[in-house]
Amino acid sequence: MIVIREATVKDIDKIILIESEWKNYYSCWGRDGFIKEFEKENSYTFVAEIEYEICGFINFWVIFNEIEINSLVVSKKFIRRGIASLLLSKVFEFSKKFNIKRLILEVNENNVAAIKLYEKYGFSIYNIRKKYYDFKYDAIMMERFL
Numbered sequence: 001m002i003v004i005r006e007a008t009v010k011d012i013d014k015i016i017l018i019e020s021e022w023k024n025y026y027s028c029w030g031r032d033g034f035i036k037e038f039e040k041e042n043s044y045t046f047v048a049e050i051e052y053e054i055c056g057f058i059n060f061w062v063i064f065n066e067i068e069i070n071s072l073v074v075s076k077k078f079i080r081r082g083i084a085s086l087l088l089s090k091v092f093e094f095s096k097k098f099n100i101k102r103l104i105l106e107v108n109e110n111n112v113a114a115i116k117l118y119e120k121y122g123f124s125i126y127n128i129r130k131k132y133y134d135f136k137y138d139a140i141m142m143e144r145f146l
């Protein structure tokens with residue numbers, strides 16, 4: 001069974017291990033980055049666990065009545081099992097509870113898996129930042145209204 005729960009500082013080791021699996025693909029925050037996130041009042045991290053093993057996480061900020069999703073990462077050995085979908089559902093549930101009106105995020109144009117995932121859950125493109133990543137690849141900015 002997959003369990004989604006709010007992360008604590010104790011989970012940082014596992015979280016950074018998972019992000020390091022994708023380091024060529026995704027810009028990691030690392031330990032210091034996550035420590036700072038746990039200190040911010042408006043920053044939330046949820047983890048997905050299978051039999052007490054953390055297999056993915058999502059981080060987002062609440063800014064007034066919007067949520068900005070900063071990262072959504074699943075360990076390679078657990079991909080395509082609906083874990084990212086469950087983590088996103090948790091954010092939708094959270095959004096309803098806190099009267100959030102809009103969700104936004106930014107994704108590299110090359111990240112087909114993530115773009116497909118976000119499209120599946122109702123996100124659409126509202127802007128493109130040209131050559132945003134490494135002065136080479138566009139950032140696709142997506143939104144979903146609630």
Ligand SMILES: CC(C)(COP(=O)(O)OP(=O)(O)OC[C@H]1O[C@@H](n2cnc3c(N)ncnc32)[C@H](O)[C@@H]1OP(=O)(O)O)[C@@H](O)C(=O)NCCC(=O)NCCS
Nearest residue numbers: 071072073074079080081082083084085113114116117120
């Ligand atoms: C993107 C990512 C989070 C998807 O996680 P996941 O747990 O495998 O996703 P799910 O199993 O919930 O997939 C849900 C939907 O996403 C889409 N999807 C996921 N992986 C895909 C892939 N490799 N190719 C195409 N579509 C994909 C599909 O629409 C899928 O629905 P389906 O299974 O019915 O076809 C994962 O690949 C990952 O961690 N990537 C590296 C980090 C990253 O780039 N994060 C996003 C930017 S922060």
